[in-house]
Amino acid sequence: MLMLKCPNCGVTAEETEFAPGGEAHLTRFASGSEDQAFSDYLFARKNPRGVHFERWRHAFGCGKWFHAARCTATLEVFGTYTGQTSTPPDDITAAVKAKRPEWEGFK
């Protein structure tokens, strides 16, 4: 079972307490943008086998959104961090790099 720590309220709990929110740090394209950019924003995903940055909501806790860095091949969680950022913070990328030296960095 997946365990996550909510950085908003500090609670560590099982995944049943959280709701997954998909790939994180997407650049938002809305009305006025190119069709392709808009459709990619809505649907195209990295979907990697390995390091993945994603959004989660502490649905049955404080109710707030946050981010997690997780490995989709092993379910290992490298760390969770604030929802108020558009790129993963340095301590999180360092934690990923420490566990996955071959990882090419956040793109």
Place this chain on the structure above:
Amino acid sequence: MKRYSAFAIAREAFRFHSGWERAWKSPTPKAEYDVVIVGAGGHGLATAYYLAKNHGITNVGVLEKGWLGGGNTGRNTTIIRSNYLQDESAAIFELSRTLYEGLSRDLNYNIMFSPRGVLMLAQTEHELRAWKRTSHANRLAGIKSEMVTPERIKEIVPIIELDGPRYPVLGGLWQARGGTARHDAVAWGYARGASDRGVDIIQQCEVTGIDQTGGKITGVQTSKGAIKCKKLCVVVAGSSGILADMAGFRLPVESMALQALVSEPVKPVLDCVIMANTVHGYLSQSDKGELVIGGGSDGFNNYTQRGSFHHIEETVRALIETFPIISRLKQLRQWGGIVDMTGDRSPIIGKTPVDGMFINCGWGTGGFKSIPGSGWATAEMLADGEPRNLAAPFTMDRFKEGRMIDESVAAAVAH
């Protein structure tokens, strides 16, 4: 290929079964093929079979990283039905169901198609209305399905509890000609048929890179060396994102775990397929007597081929209220597969940004039933170089053009 028949069984009985030949060949890969298909699941193998049978294209290599049929094709709960909401889906799923009816004979391989009927329960008012709408859509599309009352449901499935406090049975959508088939046999039968027509099926051969020059496909890198090809078709279900990444583009697909389990075997209690979509529970009984139960998919990206235990618990907890008789059964096995989920819960069959590279994916939680029709349509596309008729609506452009084929409304999980 030696044909299987009652006579062959008798003949072999008299010579210690020494005369059976291998069902398919295990060749070493050629340096070049006209068409390379990545993935020997049902869809890849059916594509190869119909390429050879319908279009006479036999210089084809099917590359499989593990063993054929070891992906979702060998992990699914084998529900076959065609009562989908949208016309585009109805067309390809109904062709599939029809092909399944004659497949054992066509392949000379018993795929154990069992049209035992599929009953989709309506356990909320909303679901009842949704199934009524689907049944009207089916009638317009020429697909036989009908709404049934709770009384009729009790006749079809005597072990059902209609008046459960949380999940009362309000009605159902019944497709009498739906059913199940033996999943491995579908893969094996197509593999045997394709191999017999000259297709090379190469197992233990993982594709690790995609070669292109000037935006045009030239071949693939594999664990057994480089293989050139004129056309490439990627049919790898949950691994589609990995192959797309090798070729340098992204797909509107996310990979997630979907689970199933079987109970210990019991005497016959259920002779149709039950789908309880409100609670994400699917139930049928195998010939061995095990109850085959499928559940909902996890909501997060996952490549581990195992899902979260609480999903199994949720599924079983809800099914027990509707089928109290199964409450004492023990779970025998549980497993997961990695399903490729698209935004509108419909598949993708079409070209990719790389010239000469095609893709068939996005069947998600419901692509066993579509193996024959999908193989048929994909072979047609590979032969012509363009998606035709059945495949045309399922190209990737639909996400850009806003012409979704929305099946997620009809059944959030479309097994």
